[in-house]
Amino acid sequence: MSGDDYSSAFPDTALARTAHTYLTGIAPTSLVNHSLRSYLFARTIGDHQGLHPGADYDDELLFLGCALHDIGLTDEGDGEQRFEVDGADLAARFLIENGLDEDRAAIVWDAIALHTSQGIANRKRPEIALAHSGIGADIFGLQADLLPEGHGLSVHADYPRLDLGRDMADIIVAQATAKPHKAPPFTFPGGVLQERSPESAVPGYAQLLAACPWES
Known part of the structure; x- marks a missing residue:
């Protein structure tokens, strides 16, 4: 299946289709496929948890949050903040411009901005x-054991890795090399940059303590 195909497994709404078209127009195929797989896995994990679309969560908002969660890693989304927040801001603007009300756009914003925040995102609302x-x-x-046998292989066959x-x-490092403030200490992009480029200027815990002006 190509990245331009809109699967019947996705929400059949005009805004979901518009977001899909937008995603495929600005992101590399590897990120497009990752974003779409993420939605399919999210739906399946929701099924495992006994959550039903339309009753327990808004399926369109879940799709929008998954589909657009990495647009901060695109040229269009590369702003002055860590990529999760850049992506959340761009997604909210795009969705509001395309008719989504601000309250629902705020849910998508949270889903995108918090998607690397283990221990926080999982305690928020279902979307x-x-x-x-x-x-x-x-x-x-993570939580791959909650997926039915063969489901992961099937999803990857449709949307290869x-x-x-x-x-x-590579994208995270390139963004942070050009704009070091996009990879703050103790964040996901900061960790990727430190691992891939140990010589980077991202300070660690001990360095931050040493630079603190207060006496211990």
Whole structure:
């Protein structure tokens, strides 16, 4: 299946289709496929938890949060903040411009801004928690044991991985090399930058303590 195809597995709404078209127009295929797989995994994890779309969560908002969660890693989304927040801001603007009301756009904003925030996102409302779970299941295999046997292979057959891990890290490092403030200490992009470029200027805990002006 190509990244331009809109699957019947996705919400059949005009805004979801518009967001899908937008995503495929600005993101590399590896990130497009990751974002769509994340939604499919989020839905399945929700099923495992006994959560039903339309009753327990808004399926359109879950799709929008998953589909757009990495647009901060695109050229269009590369602003002055860590990529999760840049992506959340861009997604909210785009969705409001395309008719989503501000209250619902705020839910998508949270889902995107918090998607790397383990221990926080999973305690928020279902659209945010499920997006976090689906994204983690795809990128790191977290909670993969909650997926039915063969489901992961089937999803990857439709949306191949295409060296996602390398592509994502390359983009994070390139953004942070150009703008070091996009990879603050103790954040996901900061950790990727430190691992990939140990010579980077991202300070660690001991360095921050040493630079503190207060006496111990």
